[in-house]
């Protein structure tokens with residue numbers, strides 16, 4: 082298969098970026114999208130041109146490193162999947178494919194298709210954990226957790242932290258990301274002691290990073306490679322309201 | 333000079349060694365802990381858990397990783413589960429049994445004392461992770477569920493769907509985040525360690541490159557902990573993440589740390605087969621699938637091109653069940669991999685390349701229903717579907733062995749300290765617990781054991797004598813090593829040849845897979861040992877590394893890693909040649925039993941091989957040090973899974 086690629090090139094955060102056009106030739110349909118970019122890069126290198134910077138690591142959809150907007154959609158057209166799980170058989174032969182980085186103000190650009198997502202780490206640092214010092218835990222089966230709650234916690238915890246939700250959202254909101262962590266820990270009895278402070282701190286940090294608010298467009302859910310449900314955002318809102326209420330009555 | 337290798341195994345009966353050792357270990361008082369700076373390279377299960385725990389204890393920690401966030405360390409990709417001796421299933425498990433299975437699984441090439449300790453702390457890990465909020469699978473009554481993994485006849489594996497590594501890593505990452513917020517841990521993402529600095533023979537710092545800016549920096553610490561994972565990518569195609577590398581451990585080796593058993597590599601039986609040249613990596617299908625999947629190939633070579641569902645049961649060869657009736661499809665990895673190679677070598681492999689076998693769920697689906705199978709393995713079936721465009725609920729998966737894990741690593745003693753004082757090595761990066769073959773669900777256990785429950789107790793043994801000895805990065809040694817690192821970066825960029833990095837890496841990988849893969853022989857290893865230096869010379873003459881050193885440059889990152897693989901591959905083959913026996917994943921064709929199983933030679937090779945780098949940057953034959961293995965609690969036997 083052959084493709085024409087329109088790819089965002091930008092040398093560093095300060096310089097001005099632009100689209101550049103490349104050809105990808107003789108690509109087997111079983112090639113993954115990132116492998117196709119590898120091949121283009123090898124050709125560019127051989128020609129003495131600068132290869133396209135794009136980030137990836139596990140290449141099986143779990144590490145959350147790859148962050149490409151393909152033909153205007155975060156992670157491309159095949160949902161649910163991260164860009165690394167996209168195969169060229171999903172595209173029509175001869176078509177033009179546009180590739181950009183995830184764009185959201187809190188994700189500054191590093192180079193070409195690489196962005197800085199440390200804002201997401203800082204949201205977790207603000208409270209996305211259970212304070213359980215190593216060595217202090219009770220016997221694991223001493224606190225039974227209803228299977229239903231454990232399953233819900235797992236569904237929320239499946240978030241891979243890629244940031245597609247914020248990139249797809251017209252408001253660059255990271256509500257789905259934050260909601261996933263808040264919900265995961267709120268569904269478990271172990272998360273109960275810090276439930277109130279956790280949600281307030283995480284939401285405050287999310288706002289401080291410059292992420293926008295949720296206006297229910299659900300683009301986040303549509304692009305999420307881990308299929309995190311937008312209903313967790315409702316859970317986040319409830320958790321937040323509960324925390325504010327508790328605080329206002331002095332609890 | 334390195335004297336006799338001393339594993340520093342504590343005296344006393346096996347069950348009391350760890351307790352006695354803890355009671356006799358030195359301590360660092362809470363007031364003094366903040367005087368120590370600990371450098372931890374790696375933020376996976378091992379590094380992440382160690383950084384969080386040492387931070388909790390009050391040490392000042394600096395943690396480094398090459399990804400843009402510690403949460404993306406390769407541990408995230410582990411699928412199947414983590415072992416522990418809880419015996420929640422009431423099926424006869426115990427600390428001793430987990431210990432015994434691990435020693436036997438490793439084909440009697442690991443230290444009894446280390447493995448026993450691992451089994452002992454396994455239960456604490458499950459407690460710890462559950463408390464952190466790891467959403468392990470549960471039964472309807474709310475208690476934890478288990479599944480089985482290879483090499484065991486009990487159900488002791490805890491899991492979180494097919495994403496156990498992700499959930500365990502997020503647990504450690506969240507604990508780490510808490511310490512970052514509290515200021516005890518400072519995190520340096522996208523920062524690659526390029527060398528180790530020794531001052532007066534002690535590991536006291538590292539040299540790093542900031543992958544975003546290209547800046548080269550020095551960091552000093554009171555101790556250095558390497559938790560940099562495995563080197564499977566030396567084979568080019570493996571189930572490891574793209575960035576996995578040997579750089580940190582190899583460069584420590586070049587500074588004098590012994591490399592232990594480098595030829596002990598694990599080839600995992602159930603991966604999606606190679607489809608073509610374009611592939612950049614292979615994908616694992618978790619071993620947990622063998623709980624319910626049955627492995628088979630056609631009885632007759634001429635049936636191989638038929639659609640699998642058209643081949644009646646009588647014409648199928650369920651070869652694992654046939655050869656190993658008591659373990660069946662759950663035979664250990666090394667054995668299951670070789671069995672797959674064998675049937676494919678006989679011409680009975682399936683798929684376009686003829687190098688594949690079926691993993692069939694039809695029986696399990698008719699017994700348990702599709703919903704149950706979906707609940708157990710849904711995400712794995714999805715991964716398979718995305719890559720192969722086939723529906724494994726309707727037809728069997730096609731799988732083939734692929735490089736997956738490395739048991740070898742830097743040599744460490746019972747305290748997890750290498751022969752270089754102050755240099756500690758944890759997780760997959762060390763050689764310690766898995767002998768010649770690792771059992772499924774034991775790497776996650778080992779990484780977390782090392783980080784949460786072993787290193788925090790053993791590190792003070794070293795630190796207690798080191799108050800006030802941390803050098804400044806102005807020390808001449810730091811300057812010297814830093815300038816060597818700069819020189820090497822410059823050299824890579826200056827070659828400016830016409831061949832791509834991919835070509836060199838692929839060629840090296842194919843050579844190793846061919847000569848030092850699932851089976852090995854002396855002639856092939858000698859051939860590889862002739863070719864690797866040639867390929868390396870060519871690399872330094874013909875490679876093209878575009879871009880500059882002082883900016884974000886992914887080609888340069890890769891070039892450094894491939895250059896190290898090109899040296900390390902030689903060490904791997906030297907070790908494989910020297911170990912003139914078969915054991916676990918190291919199968920020397922010259923040494924097999926009449927029915928084709930690995931034939932150990934306990935008299936000559938019941939020992940750890942620790943290799944010492946020789947020469948000033950030139951790759952000369954390394955010097956071998958042997959640490960004899962003594963077995964008191966287990967009886968050395970021919971491993972049988974029949």
Ligand SMILES: Cc1cc2nc3c(=O)[nH]c(=O)nc-3n(C[C@H](O)[C@H](O)[C@H](O)COP(=O)(O)OP(=O)(O)OC[C@H]3O[C@@H](n4cnc5c(N)ncnc54)[C@H](O)[C@@H]3O)c2cc1C
Pocket residue numbers: 373374375376377378379380396397398399402405406407408409410411412413414496497523524525526559560561562571572573576577579580616618736737758759760761772773774775776777779
């Ligand atoms: C696909 C797959 C599935 C698996 N499934 C299972 C399973 O079900 N059960 C099980 O027990 N095991 C499993 N394993 C094995 C297990 O996941 C690994 O052995 C384990 O996670 C390794 O953890 P680690 O902390 O030692 O290293 P890693 O998680 O690999 O972490 C290495 C860290 O070191 C950093 N690093 C590396 N080099 C440098 C450098 N030069 N400078 C700075 N930082 C560096 C990286 O950034 C990273 O943070 C699986 C492995 C694979 C590949």
